[in-house]
Amino acid sequence: MAMLILGLALFLGVHSIRLFADGWRTRQIARLGANGWKALYSLLSLAGFVVLVWGFGLARQHPVVVWVPPMALRHLNALFTLLAFVLLAAAYVPGNAIKARLGHPMLAAVKLWAFGHLLAAGMLHDVVLFGAFLLWAVVDFMVSRRRDRAAGVTYPKGPASRTVLTVVIGVAAWAAFAFWLHVLLVGVSPFG
Known part of the structure; x- marks a missing residue:
C-alpha cells in the first residue's frame, strides 16, 4: 500500500x-x-x-475487503465510464459543445470514472486509488472553473458536428476499453 x-x-x-x-x-x-x-x-x-x-x-x-458492492453498481459504473470517455474525448475535439459548457471535461471525466469505480470496487486499494483521484478531480475542477471565471476565459462552441464527433469517438474508445483493453491492461473484465 x-x-x-x-x-x-x-x-x-x-x-x-x-x-x-x-x-x-x-x-x-x-x-x-x-x-x-x-x-x-x-x-x-x-x-x-x-x-x-x-x-x-x-x-x-x-486485498482487504471494505465492502462487497452489488452487481448493479458494476453496471452503473459502466454507464459512468461511458460518459467519462465521452467527456475525455471532449477535452481533445476542438469546438464541441461539451467543452464549451464544462470548460474542463477531462477533470469531469476523472470525477465520473473515479466515482463509478468507487461504487463498483470494494477493496481497500480501490478505495485509496479511486478516492484519491476523485478528491483531486473535484478540487482541480472547482479551482480551474473559478480561475476561468476570474480571467474571463470561455471555450468556443463550434458546429454540432464537432459534438457528434466527440460522442462517437468517446463511445468507440469506451467500447474498445470496456470489451478488450480493460481486461488486457488491468486484468479485470468490467462485465465478467
Whole structure:
C-alpha cells in the first residue's frame, strides 16, 4: 500500500502544482523554458504513474475487503465510464459543445470514472486509488472553473458536428476499453 500511496502522491502532486504553487510554476517555466518545464513535468508524471501502477499491483496481492458492492453498481459504473470517455474525448475535439459548457471535461471525466469505480470496487486499494483521484478531480475542477471565471476565459462552441464527433469517438474508445483493453491492461473484465 505504501508504494501505491507514494505513486499517488507523486502523480497527483505533479498534477496539482498549478493548484497550490502557480507562482512557483510560472517561475520554473521562465527559468527552464516551456519545453524544459514540459519535459520535467512529463518525466515526473511518468515516474509517478509507474510507481502508482506498480503500487496498485502490489496492493492487489494483499486485498482487504471494505465492502462487497452489488452487481448493479458494476453496471452503473459502466454507464459512468461511458460518459467519462465521452467527456475525455471532449477535452481533445476542438469546438464541441461539451467543452464549451464544462470548460474542463477531462477533470469531469476523472470525477465520473473515479466515482463509478468507487461504487463498483470494494477493496481497500480501490478505495485509496479511486478516492484519491476523485478528491483531486473535484478540487482541480472547482479551482480551474473559478480561475476561468476570474480571467474571463470561455471555450468556443463550434458546429454540432464537432459534438457528434466527440460522442462517437468517446463511445468507440469506451467500447474498445470496456470489451478488450480493460481486461488486457488491468486484468479485470468490467462485465465478467
